[in-house]
Amino acid sequence: MSHGGPARPLAARKSGPLTGVADVPGDKSVSHRALILGALAVGETKITGLLEGQDVIDTGRAMTAFGAEVVRHGEGAWSVHGVGTGGFAEPADVIDCGNSGTGVRLVMGAMATTPITATFTGDASLRARPMARITEPLSMFGARAVGRSGGRLPMTIVGAADPIPADYATPVPSAQIKSAILLAGLNAPGQTVVTEAETSRDHTERMLAGFGASVEVEEIGAGRRVILTGQPELRPQTIAVPRDPSSAAFPVCAALIVPGSNVSVPGIGLNPTRAGLFETLRDMGADLTYENAREEGGEPVADLRARFSPDMKGIDVPPARAASMIDEYPILSVVAAFAEGRTEMRGVKELRVKECDRIDAMATGLRDAGVTVEEGEDWFAVDGRGPEGVPGGAKVTARLDHRIAMSFLILGMAAKEAVTVDDAGPISTSFPIFEALMSRLGASFEDAA
Numbered sequence: 031m032s033h034g035g036p037a038r039p040l041a042a043r044k045s046g047p048l049t050g051v052a053d054v055p056g057d058k059s060v061s062h063r064a065l066i067l068g069a070l071a072v073g074e075t076k077i078t079g080l081l082e083g084q085d086v087i088d089t090g091r092a093m094t095a096f097g098a099e100v101v102r103h104g105e106g107a108w109s110v111h112g113v114g115t116g117g118f119a120e121p122a123d124v125i126d127c128g129n130s131g132t133g134v135r136l137v138m139g140a141m142a143t144t145p146i147t148a149t150f151t152g153d154a155s156l157r158a159r160p161m162a163r164i165t166e167p168l169s170m171f172g173a174r175a176v177g178r179s180g181g182r183l184p185m186t187i188v189g190a191a192d193p194i195p196a197d198y199a200t201p202v203p204s205a206q207i208k209s210a211i212l213l214a215g216l217n218a219p220g221q222t223v224v225t226e227a228e229t230s231r232d233h234t235e236r237m238l239a240g241f242g243a244s245v246e247v248e249e250i251g252a253g254r255r256v257i258l259t260g261q262p263e264l265r266p267q268t269i270a271v272p273r274d275p276s277s278a279a280f281p282v283c284a285a286l287i288v289p290g291s292n293v294s295v296p297g298i299g300l301n302p303t304r305a306g307l308f309e310t311l312r313d314m315g316a317d318l319t320y321e322n323a324r325e326e327g328g329e330p331v332a333d334l335r336a337r338f339s340p341d342m343k344g345i346d347v348p349p350a351r352a353a354s355m356i357d358e359y360p361i362l363s364v365v366a367a368f369a370e371g372r373t374e375m376r377g378v379k380e381l382r383v384k385e386c387d388r389i390d391a392m393a394t395g396l397r398d399a400g401v402t403v404e405e406g407e408d409w410f411a412v413d414g415r416g417p418e419g420v421p422g423g424a425k426v427t428a429r430l431d432h433r434i435a436m437s438f439l440i441l442g443m444a445a446k447e448a449v450t451v452d453d454a455g456p457i458s459t460s461f462p463i464f465e466a467l468m469s470r471l472g473a474s475f476e477d478a479a
């Protein structure tokens with residue numbers, strides 16, 4: 031157990047119509063970045079709508095350990111008094127990033143070009159995840175890393191005393207790699223360049239520009255080159271965090287598969303580098319509409335409305351869309367089980383190195399619930415059961431993975447028999463109010479033995 035408490039088994043059983051308004055919390059990716067860039071600016075950054083999930087709380091604690099002052103003023107309202115680029119102090123103890131890949135990788139990048147040493151660890155899930163993808167580009171700046179075999183945490187980073195800017199092409203589409211490099215580049219003189227063959231979420235680039243850094247973005251084919259000029263003085267900002275599309279995915283998908291549902295999910299961030307799931311659902315024939323599209327804090331936002339959609343069809347999800355919906359494949363595979371025909375999801379190898387191997391976790395749990403799933407190294411395919419419905423009745427291991435836990439609880443709301451997850455604890459890493467919010471819409475959960 032590493033989310034700080036005993037395992038909490040939870041079951042979801044077949045639900046009546048889900049109705050009402052789902053106010054989902056702030057975006058996890060934007061929240062991490064607001065705390066980190068706030069800590070690197072000179073003066074006070076004010077944040078509203080910060081996600082108060084454990085992943086983000088752990089990043090806030092890390093920023094405190096590096097010398098920033100992080101203060102909570104009320105629900106979602108935080109301030110960060112930053113120390114300036116290159117101003118991080120050496121932490122007195124190990125930095126525990128809990129369950130968060132984004133947290134540990136971005137913070138490693140942010141400290142790697144300051145002449146201090148820090149040791150990072152995390153829970154059993156995070157300690158199994160690959161870090162060489164970060165330490166390899168950080169070594170180009172002159173930072174050194176020593177970790178466990180296979181490049182795993184715990185790991186110590188010795189920051190570069192005389193950092194050299196890097197020019198790096200990411201081997202996999204990953205905003206965490208890109209962001210770690212850009213954050214390291216902040217304290218290196220000259221231009222740091224990151225090239226990605228497929229565009230990953232661009233919150234770091236957008237927010238760096240907002241804090242006053244010079245960031246140029248060139249489109250190259252399906253990808254981008256990002257050029258950052260190092261050693262800017264970052265100006266503190268007022269940041270309104272948009273609501274998280276990756277959390278919105280859960281009430282939206284639940285509404286599509288639970289008969290009679292009609293749910294509104296207001297104010298969701300629809301940055302095109304994040305919105306792939308919603309496009310895919312519409313391609314499948316989901317009754318999902320965007321209302322009141324607008325801009326808030328430099329990000330496109332809309333109110334989503336999802337209604338029960340009994341006529342969805344399986345599709346081949348375009349692999350080019352994978353980066354823009356990478357965290358949404360678990361819940362998409364649940365929706366696919368209720369559609370008619372096969373849904374193929376290709377180009378998704380990265381799912382194997384998330385909080386758990388998400389292809390294996392979904393395939394195993396869906397099969398236990400009576401759904402046929404095929405898989406290969408970088409793909410999986412779900413045979414939708416359409417009007418026949420999904421038997422359910424599975425007891426699923428969540429593998430310390432919040433998205434696996436939430437996906438199977440949603441499955442339980444629409445399947446014939448209840449679905450149980452062995453531990454709902456990790457849900458609080460990204461969506462602490464998931465159970466309360468889904469219960470208000472009409473879902474019923476039971477503590478399970």
Ligand SMILES: O=C(O)C1=C[C@@H](OP(=O)(O)O)[C@@H](O)[C@H](O)C1
Nearest residue numbers: 059132203204205206207356357
């Ligand atoms: O940069 C980010 O905030 C994130 C990037 C993605 O990871 P990768 O960069 O490893 O694809 C995503 O899975 C994660 O939940 C959040």
Ligand SMILES: C=C(OP(=O)(O)O)C(=O)O
Nearest residue numbers: 129130131132133357384
């Ligand atoms: C993959 C995820 O997060 P992280 O990599 O930050 O642990 C996620 O939230 O689905």
